[in-house]
Amino acid sequence: xxxxxxxxxxxxxxxxxxxxxxxxxxxxxxxxxxxxxxxxxxxxxxxxxxxxxxxxxxxxxxxxxxxxxxxxxxxxxxxxxxxxxxxxxxxxxxxxxxxxxxxxxxxxxxxxxxxxxxxxxxxxxxxxxxxxxxxxxxxxxxxxxxxxxxxxxxxxxxxxxxxxxxxx
Amino acid sequence: xxxxxxxxxxxxxxxxxxxxxxxxxxxxxxxxxxxxxxxxxxxxxxxxxxxxxxxxxxxxxxxxxxxxxxxxxxxxxxxxxxxxxxxxxxxxxxxxxxxxxxxxxxxxxxxxxxxxxxxxxxxxxxxxxxxxxxxxxxxxxxxxxxxxxxxxxxxxxxxxxxxxxxxxxxxxxxxxxxxxxxxxxxxxxxxxxxxxxxxxxxxxxxxxxxxxxxxxxxxxxxxxxxxxxxxxxxxxxxxxxxxxxxxxxxxxxxxxxxxxxxxxxxxxxxxxxxxxxxxx
Numbered sequence: 001x002x003x004x005x006x007x008x009x010x011x012x013x014x015x016x017x018x019x020x021x022x023x024x025x026x027x028x029x030x031x032x033x034x035x036x037x038x039x040x041x042x043x044x045x046x047x048x049x050x051x052x053x054x055x056x057x058x059x060x061x062x063x064x065x066x067x068x069x070x071x072x073x074x075x076x077x078x079x080x081x082x083x084x085x086x087x088x089x090x091x092x093x094x095x096x097x098x099x100x101x102x103x104x105x106x107x108x109x110x111x112x113x114x115x116x117x118x119x120x121x122x123x124x125x126x127x128x129x130x131x132x133x134x135x136x137x138x139x140x141x142x143x144x145x146x147x148x149x150x151x152x153x154x155x156x157x158x159x160x161x162x163x164x165x166x167x168x
Numbered sequence: 169x170x171x172x173x174x175x176x177x178x179x180x181x182x183x184x185x186x187x188x189x190x191x192x193x194x195x196x197x198x199x200x201x202x203x204x205x206x207x208x209x210x211x212x213x214x215x216x217x218x219x220x221x222x223x224x225x226x227x228x229x230x231x232x233x234x235x236x237x238x239x240x241x242x243x244x245x246x247x248x249x250x251x252x253x254x255x256x257x258x259x260x261x262x263x264x265x266x267x268x269x270x271x272x273x274x275x276x277x278x279x280x281x282x283x284x285x286x287x288x289x290x291x292x293x294x295x296x297x298x299x300x301x302x303x304x305x306x307x308x309x310x311x312x313x314x315x316x317x318x319x320x321x322x323x324x325x326x327x328x329x330x331x332x333x334x335x336x337x338x339x340x341x342x343x344x345x346x347x348x349x350x351x352x353x354x355x356x357x358x359x360x361x362x363x364x365x366x367x368x369x370x371x372x373x374x375x376x377x378x379x380x381x382x383x384x385x386x387x388x389x390x391x392x393x394x395x396x397x398x399x400x401x402x403x404x405x406x407x408x409x410x411x412x413x414x415x416x417x418x419x420x421x422x423x424x425x426x427x428x429x430x431x432x433x434x435x436x437x438x439x440x441x442x443x444x445x446x447x448x
Binding site: 010014016021022026029036037041109115116119126129131 | 288289295298299301303307310402405
């Protein structure tokens with residue numbers, strides 16, 4: 001039963017990816033899509049999914065959608081504008097440094113979501129993660145503080161709030 | 169240092185300006201302009217690649233490149249595939265006597281801990297990417313007779329998934345999950361068997377029904393009236409092209425994965441095993 005849930009989760013993911021990538025909903029694509037998705041799901045279900053019951057909690061999907069919109073249209077734009085300003089400013093006002101930023105999420109996917117959200121916004125890059133201490137080491141273009149909890153509220157608090165609701 | 173940079177800058181500008189002047193004044197010779205219109209050979213392919221009105225000429229595939237690769241010049245592709253797999257057979261022969269299974273067992277304690285492989289971020293992302301890579305690669309392969317792509321392209325893309333796991337986790341991570349030389353050999357052999365059966369399918373049909381037929385034939389020809397159906401349940405599968413792409417996909421994905429695994433075994437282990445065999 002648990003395995004069936006895992007297979008279903010990967011099946012949906014692969015099937016949607018297959019149909020979108022093929023760019024067609026003809027009978028041929030739906031048939032081959034089902035075959036490919038089933039085979040892939042059977043092989044990779046245990047690798048990809050650990051807690052299949054989260055699949056039916058649809059509020060997670062709603063949070064994911066909300067986060068995607070917020071991340072790409074607000075957080076990314078703000079970060080880009082900030083870095084563009086620094087590049088174009090004649091004095092190039094940068095204050096780079098590596099800061100330690102703790103995180104409080106449990107699942108690997110939530111942790112990865114925060115890390116990739118930090119890295120994908122210009123100006124901050126996760127250079128190392130310490131799962132034992134539950135902390136990222138982040139290279140920050142404008143390290144205004146080296147205090148871990150302060151740095152967290154500057155850099156990753158928003159990402160963490162959404163990541164927890166999506167994956168934890 | 170700044171003089172050096174300035175010299176590089178000036179010389180690059182001079183190079184670009186000189187080359188531009190040479191091209192515009194035809195000092196390097198005259199270059200033929202592209203022909204306007206379609207050449208005779210191209211129009212022949214375009215006219216016959218998918219043309220149900222001329223069933224004795226057409227390859228029944230809208231994707232002319234795949235039609236050329238597996239139908240017009242199919243025998244050439246068969247020998248290309250043979251050369252590629254001969255190389256893999258060579259790699260296997262060099263690495264003979266090395267049991268990957270025992271390697272995986274002897275390394276059980278040192279894998280998947282915090283110390284092995286890349287960071288947890290890379291590992292989590294790689295897990296999620298694995299099924300997505302397979303989905304995209306299968307789409308490339310199974311759409312080969314309709315849109316650009318095909319079996320070799322799809323199979324190469326599929327092999328990226330085990331390659332990612334191999335680099336980000338460890339080769340032993342793959343081996344302990346059954347992605348080892350035996351299953352990959354089976355996958356490769358099944359794919360090659362599919363290619364050979366497809367290449368001979370029409371000849372067998374011809375022998376059984378007593379009519380003329382050719383090796384590597386796809387659609388019926390004037391002097392060989394049997395062929396592989398172009399449509400299956402009203403869906404265009406382009407006869408042998410779909411079967412070739414599917415088989416090549418499995419064979420190439422298995423073959424590349426096999427070589428990646430063989431190449432990632434530590435050199436010291438391989439050398440001690442190969443040398444040991446010679447001395448005894």
